[in-house]
Amino acid sequence: MKQIKVRNKAKKQFNQQFPLIHKEDLLVGETFVPANEFVEFKSEDNQFLGYGYLGSQNKGFGWVLSFKEKETITPSLIKQILVKAFNRRKHFFSDEQTTAFRLFNGEGDGFGGMTIDWYQGFLVISWYNDTIYSFKEMLLEQIKSALPEAKGIYEKRRFKDDSLPESQFVWGEEAQEPLIIKENGVSYATYLNEGLMTGIFLDQKEVRGLLGSGLANGKTLLNMFSYTGAFSVAAVSGGATQTTSVDLAKRSLEKTQEQFLVNDMDLDQQRIVVMDVFNYFKYAKKKELSYDVVVLDPPSFARNKKKTFSVAKDYSKLTTEAVEIIEPHGMLIASTNAANVSFDRFEKMVEKGITNGQRRYKPIKQFRLPEDFVVSKHFAEGNYLKVLVYEII
Incomplete structure (x- = not known):
């Protein structure tokens, strides 16, 4: 695993499990983004800080996903993170008055750069940088494995790349248009593949x-x-x-x-x-x-x-x-x-x-x-x- 050196002055925040990497936290020459690769972050004095990835987005330049030296990033660990997030929202699935909600909230659930929303059985995944997007196929497999009841998956690409579609259907069953979801008993018409927004x-x-x-x-x-x-x-x-x-x-x-x-x-x-x-x-x-x-x-x-x-x-x-x-x-x-x-x-x-x-x-x-x-x-x-x-x- 490639090692990325972080300035000593930034060490304290990562020791306190601050997950966001800023470009200025990195030593000069460490801003090259390894393609499709997780990295190990270490301080100038060689102290372990965490495992994560580099990827530029509006919030910063990368994310720490694990702060434990023995907990390297594997598909198995990612599935554990997803299952934990899905389980903490179990009570939302049984609420017939609200059928759309945030299922996975990026760094809030331990994995910055990706969010997942539930729309009445369908998932809408947002990718916030091209590095996380490079892990797409592996992440989709872990998401489907962690949540087998999902009917279909759509994605939103929230980083700039003119060669890729902004929104697209990626797996399973396609949702009807409009997909009528409920929130607090009120109905709302949503469109899961109409640009970056869905209607709510x-x-x-x-x-x-x-x-x-x-x-x-x-x-x-x-x-x-x-x-x-x-x-x-x-x-x-x-x-x-x-x-x-x-x-x-x-x-x-x-x-x-x-x-x-x-x-x-x-x-x-x-x-x-x-x-x-x-x-x-x-x-x-x-x-x-x-x-x-x-x-x-x-x-x-x-x-x-x-x-x-x-x-x-x-x-x-x-x-x-x-x-x-x-x-x-x-x-x-x-x-x-x-x-x-x-x-x-x-x-x-x-x-x-x-x-x-x-x-x-x-x-x-x-x-x-x-x-x-x-x-x-x-x-x-x-x-x-x-x-x-x-x-x-």
Whole structure:
């Protein structure tokens, strides 16, 4: 097994089982990525640090998968890691009200660079770097062996390689389209082989659960950056009288209509608007529109022809725009999955935005990743989801 030398100054974090390798942790000349090969990490003074692999992705430059010198990485060990992860989620399989969930959460379950989602019997595997993808056939065999009840497997390639498809069916039975899954008793139309996204973000199920349990009962809701309108559908299931879903993508109109229709919900009470979010705020103020609940869940970074948006720079302004059209004692649900923005920083940005909008606030609830999105206690950065619920006074 090839040895990779790590700088002594980085040794402490790996001794504390921090799993992510950064390029700057490696000695000069150690950044060559061995093809289809696991490696042994050692410090400059030759201390064993762990076994893993090198592979560039947005989070870093590789992962440590085993911190025990006698526990080398073998197909048998990988199957053990998978079985342990699947077993800790056993209770999810028997929940008929929620039939889609995260089955394996990368480094949270001990194997960075790969996630697996369960969609009513079908698996969706995401590969985050080309090195992990080079182990694909071996990993697929271990996944099928660890979970024989899986009907079929799809994959999403979340690293750049123009020679490979972004999404494809890889094994077993193909899912029907749309595949109707349930979450908290609400139905959602999903497509397992339509680009990188499926039609629903599974990490937001607790927030949708809050809406479905009555947060917006008897109220109006504005869902910004609405994608397929999942928050809006959850709100209607919880008694919302009317929803408005706004997204710049033209496909959002048809996709959102479909989500309402699979739940037999009346489209006459739902507005679906294809428009830039900031333009909609201006439109709403001009038309003197206001809402009882506003949901803000933008992408971490977005660009259109006229402007760019990033959570790190622009979320406060977004919040200010939102609170200007929230009814007195209405609610703001502020959300981000931007891993480069800490929880404390996000909270300050949102509260600054509310204050800049000349409103006061009362914190109601906050969410991080749900139980199935397991986070390693040695890698707090893996808990990327941050959701804050406020009463706007």
